[in-house]
Amino acid sequence: MIDTTNTQELDNLTADLEIVRRYLDQVKPPDALSKSESSKLEAQLRELMQTKNARLVAHYYSDSSLQDLADDTGGFVGDSLEMARFGRESDADILVVAGVRFMGESAKILSPNKKVLMPTLEATCSLDIACPIETFAPFCDEHPDRTVVVYANTSAAVKARSDWIVTSSIALDVVEYLSGEGQKILWAPDKHLGAYIKKTTDADILLWDAACVVHEEFKARGIKDMLGIYPDAAVLAHPESTGAVLELADVIGSTTQIINEAKRLPNRDIIVATDQGIFHKLQQQNPDKSFIIAPTAGNSATCKSCAHCPWMAMNSFQSMYSSLLQETNEVLVESTLAEQAMKPLQRMLDFAAKNQLRVKGRA
Numbered sequence: 001m002i003d004t005t006n007t008q009e010l011d012n013l014t015a016d017l018e019i020v021r022r023y024l025d026q027v028k029p030p031d032a033l034s035k036s037e038s039s040k041l042e043a044q045l046r047e048l049m050q051t052k053n054a055r056l057v058a059h060y061y062s063d064s065s066l067q068d069l070a071d072d073t074g075g076f077v078g079d080s081l082e083m084a085r086f087g088r089e090s091d092a093d094i095l096v097v098a099g100v101r102f103m104g105e106s107a108k109i110l111s112p113n114k115k116v117l118m119p120t121l122e123a124t125c126s127l128d129i130a131c132p133i134e135t136f137a138p139f140c141d142e143h144p145d146r147t148v149v150v151y152a153n154t155s156a157a158v159k160a161r162s163d164w165i166v167t168s169s170i171a172l173d174v175v176e177y178l179s180g181e182g183q184k185i186l187w188a189p190d191k192h193l194g195a196y197i198k199k200t201t202d203a204d205i206l207l208w209d210a211a212c213v214v215h216e217e218f219k220a221r222g223i224k225d226m227l228g229i230y231p232d233a234a235v236l237a238h239p240e241s242t243g244a245v246l247e248l249a250d251v252i253g254s255t256t257q258i259i260n261e262a263k264r265l266p267n268r269d270i271i272v273a274t275d276q277g278i279f280h281k282l283q284q285q286n287p288d289k290s291f292i293i294a295p296t297a298g299n300s301a302t303c304k305s306c307a308h309c310p311w312m313a314m315n316s317f318q319s320m321y322s323s324l325l326q327e328t329n330e331v332l333v334e335s336t337l338a339e340q341a342m343k344p345l346q347r348m349l350d351f352a353a354k355n356q357l358r359v360k361g362r363a
Helices: 007-026 035-052 062-073 080-089 101-110 135-142 155-162 171-180 191-201 218-228 255-264 276-285 317-326 334-354
Strands: 053-060 076-078 094-098 115-117 146-151 165-167 186-190 203-207 234-237 269-273 290-294
Touching: 035 053, 035 062, 035 171, 035 317, 053 062, 053 080, 062 076, 062 276, 062 317, 076 080, 080 094, 080 101, 080 334, 094 101, 094 317, 101 155, 101 334, 115 171, 135 155, 135 186, 146 171, 146 290, 155 334, 165 334, 171 186, 171 218, 171 334, 191 203, 218 269, 234 255, 255 269, 255 276, 269 276, 276 290
Parallel strands: 053 076, 053 094, 094 115, 146 165, 146 186, 186 203, 234 269, 269 290
Antiparallel strands: none
């Protein structure tokens, strides 16, 4: 964990977490459209995408209308890294990324010669915000004996400072491999995912202190109460959830793993502890099953995100149309920084290929 005897470290982390809270207070969801307005805008988007040879790559947590548009127009719906990999392999001239800022950066790093746009550049991530390079780089410098492993939910600058980049489903394999080689780990930014990896692998891991505003809010007590109502339900949880929630889970996995396990499990009722945006794909692929969002409030508790990322919710038809029409909100990553960030990213891709692992995770 972070050294609690280091006052400067604690002050820096407190400041970073306060920034997350301020960001959340400023998030403004898009204005609601009528059904006719939405249909008209969707038709205009389809025409514009064809004219400009653009592809929409959307995250599982984005609005269902954007996921459907991506599916229907030759785009892609998936996790953050798979979105970026699709973009690299696509013949599109323009990639429109419906997600959060670090996803757009990852797409640009893997597709430096494509124009990468986002509906809004204001869509960020609590993990990214709480791990600024100005704080993270000195922390790494203070621990030169540790291999720096960072989650994909980080800025290009933090990725460039790392030795390895991982997604949630490959993190265990990478850390287990590094630990087996005698390496000590510095993990960032998600403390809950890091703690889960540490417990599972028994690796020597120093944890950064940050959390996802969505997954940290799921309540173990609420899940226990829900299991009393649905005693035959399975519990699927993303590893960014707290340890208390993970202890109740039948399956712990990335977004893609949750989708795959939901199809495999015989249970008709499934309690899901991850962003409710994933329910669109879950219900599409399992129309005969009932998916129940894990509680985020209750028993005097309140929720800030209430099971949906407020920054993901900023992506909309309106903002996407404006961005694509004017080719604004372009994601730019300085070339030297992109080259540095590509090294640990390629290291993960090579590791996955060598070990025949699927590189899928949250974002």
